[in-house]
Amino acid sequence: MKFKDRAMSSMQNFARAMFMPVLILPIVGLLIAVANLFTNASLIQDVPFLNNPVTIGFGTILSGCMQPILSNLGLIFAVGVSIGLAKEKKSDAAFISVLTYVVFLNAMNKYMNLRGLLAPADALRGTGQSIILGVQVLEMGAFLGIILGLVVAAVHNRFINTEFKGAFQIYGSARFVFIVMIPVTILLAVVCTHVWPPIQSVISKFGTIIGESGNLGYFLFGASERLLIPVGLHNVLNPMILYTSLGGSAMIDGVLVEGARNITLAELASPNVATLSTAxxxxxxxxxxxxxxxxxxxxxxxxxxxxxxxxxxxxxxxxxxxxxxxxxxxxxxxxxxxxxxxxxxxxxxxxxxxxxxxxxxxxxxxxxxxxxxxxxxxxxxxxxxxxxxxxxxxxxxxxxxxxxxxxxxxxxLNLHTLGREDEGGEMKLYSKKEYKEKQAKEKQAHANAAAPSGKIDAATIVAALGGKDNLLEVDNCFTRLRLKVKDNTKIDQATLKNQTGASGVMIKGQIVQVIYGLKINVVRRAVDEELSK
Structure with missing residues (x-):
């Protein structure tokens, strides 16, 4: 595989790994919005039936349960990225990522304390430090989770099948991965203690540039996000802007909040913010x-x-x-x-x-x-x-x-959009047999495209992907079946689009993405069942 293809494959795998935490966070945001319905003071005044301890208490509890998720994005991304990039035994990778996250926080805290780098706990504002899971460390936000997720996945994929004999056999497999991760994590904590502050400064300045660029920054972001969608890399750009300091930083009710969406949600929930900021x-x-x-x-x-x-x-x-x-x-x-x-x-x-x-x-x-x-x-x-x-x-x-x-x-420009396709012979006179065959194909294609969730033709999908032996990896995001194949020349795009309801097929080297939209989870389950036969 060429270097460019390997790089693209790696980026797409990373984007796929980012998908899990990114998918959960909008749900958290929506639940916070629902909580705000029951706790919004002005709304309670206008809607009398909301002015009671039951609904107000429910909204308070729901918001209190969801807000900590947004304040612990590092842990969320560490688990999500490690699961997404682990090739096998994903649950082990997730468990190890949690352990690694805890080890990292405490290793950084102890090292910073030994070096006299910890700021006074009651005056952390503007120091670049914060309290995470009760431990004072450098504020790395979602970046820490992404870094640890990548490292855990790499070590996990390398050592998860390591086994020992005799008395040491209990230290094999996932236990050995964790053993390896301990010194790696401690070293990473030490390195980050010295390397992250300059990076933090650069990130802060970059976020400031985007904010100060105003309309130019918004235009570049909006356009680049759309341009990245065809190759599936928008899942890399979005989390960086929405959940890290690249999307800006703000003090809201005395709390430092980073990331455009985090800022927006915090401002929305704050009674002290009259109008949302440019985030x-x-x-x-x-x-x-x-x-x-x-x-x-x-x-x-x-x-x-x-x-x-x-x-x-x-x-x-x-x-x-x-x-x-x-x-x-x-x-x-x-x-x-x-x-x-x-x-x-x-x-x-x-x-x-x-x-x-x-x-x-x-x-x-x-x-x-x-x-x-x-x-x-x-x-x-x-x-x-x-x-x-x-x-x-x-x-x-x-x-x-x-x-x-x-x-x-x-x-x-006479573009061949829907209904204007040059189908080669569209206007020809068909024989009765040809006409019936054409009608049958169109009927079947339409039936497959609109098939209910329980009638996905997984056998046709697998066959159009070159068969079981051609599939090295099968995964999915919110709308796409993401695959790694042995030979992309075996992919039958026409069948995927005309007979299985796919709205598009992207092929880049060994990486293939088939767009199915909101029914992707049903398609994925059907494909998994077909592959298990």
């Missing part, structure tokens, strides 16, 4: 997911051939709803990425422009995961705190812009 702009990507892509879908529908519009509508309506309601954009994006790449580049540019527009209009609205986020976070908080009316205005503008730009490019 919330990163959450305004919903302006593209809810409005922009809907305009793009309408343009593709209007530009389709008249005889194909009904079929195009049946395809676009569910993917638009998926994007609007849940913020999952891959299904609709992959409907034009491969057939008209220029539209995807334009889409990336417009995504960045959408963040800029939201900022210019003063929106501070949380809508990254679509309408669900919008309703749960912003409506209870009130118009003044999140300025969601400005968000809606930005959305209407982006809907119009997307529609006009997409329709113009599709028709002007």
């Amino acid at each position: 919330a702009i990163f959450e305004c990507r919903g302006v593209t997911k809810i409005f922009g892509l809907t305009g793009a879908a309408l343009a593709m529908y209007q530009a389709a051939r008249p005889e194909n519009k009904q079929r195009v509508k049946s395809i676009l309506v569910p993917v638009v709803l998926t994007s609007c309601i849940a913020g999952i954009t891959e299904p609709i994006e992959f409907s034009f990425l491969f057939v008209a790449p220029v539209l995807y580049v334009v889409h990336a540019i417009l995504s960045g422009a959408g963040l800029v527009l939201a900022n210019l209009l003063g929106a501070r609205t949380i809508a990254y995961n679509g309408i669900i986020d919008f309703i749960l976070y912003n409506v209870p908080a009130g118009i003044n705190k999140t300025h969601w009316l400005a968000f809606l205005l930005a959305g209407v503008i982006m809907f119009v812009v997307y529609y006009v730009v997409f329709y113009f490019l599709i028709t002007k």
Whole structure:
């Protein structure tokens, strides 16, 4: 494998590993939003039935249970990354990562104490130190978890099958991995004590640059995130901005909070914050997911051939709803990425422009995961705190812009988007036999694409991937089946898309990604069952 392919494979594996903690955190955020519904003082005054100890107590308990997850992201990422990158015995890797995390914290604390580097415990503000799990250490946030997750996974994959004979046999396997990790972790703690402060300074400055760059920074982030989606690396960029100091730092109610989403959630929950800060702009990507892509879908529908519009509508309506309601954009994006790449580049540019527009209009609205986020976070908080009316205005503008730009490019450049495909012989006169065969294939393809969750044709999926022997690794993220294969020339993209309901296939060396959207978990289970036969 070429160096470039190996590097891309490693980055995609890392992105896949980041998926687990990234998937959990939005759920935590939503639960905090639900808790805020029951504890929001102004809302309680306006809705009398919420003004009782039962609902207020429930909201207080729920918020109190969820907030510690956001304040312990290092541990969350350490476990998630180690599980994602472990090739086997993933539960052992997760357990070892927890032990390693505890060892690291205490090793760093003891070393800093010996060197006289610990700041006074009652004056940690601005020192770059904090209390984590009751231990005072350097504030490394999610970066610590990512680093430890990577190290644990590497050591785990190397030594998990190590066995000894005789009296030492009890020290093999996972126990040996932990034994190796002890000196490695202590050394890492010592190194980080000296290396991390300069890195922390650089990260802080980079985050400051993004913040001070204002609209340019928002544009670059919005555009680059979309451009990374085809190769699955957006799961690397997003957590860095949302949960680490790269996305900014702020003191909220006397607590240092790092990461754009963490800042936004903390400000949302704080009674002392009247209006969310610019950190919330990163959450305004919903302006593209809810409005922009809907305009793009309408343009593709209007530009389709008249005889194909009904079929195009049946395809676009569910993917638009998926994007609007849940913020999952891959299904609709992959409907034009491969057939008209220029539209995807334009889409990336417009995504960045959408963040800029939201900022210019003063929106501070949380809508990254679509309408669900919008309703749960912003409506209870009130118009003044999140300025969601400005968000809606930005959305209407982006809907119009997307529609006009997409329709113009599709028709002007004769792009083969849905309903405009050059199918080679589309207009020919079919014999009765040919016509029936064509109808049968289209019916089967449509049935597979819209099949209920219990009727996934896993055998066809596995066969189209080159068979069992061609599959080295099988995993999935929120919308994609992620695979490592022996020979990518055996991948039958046409069958995957036409007969199994895949909306896109990405192949890069040995790494293959098949896009199935929200039914991916059902597809993954079906594939696992097929492979176990």
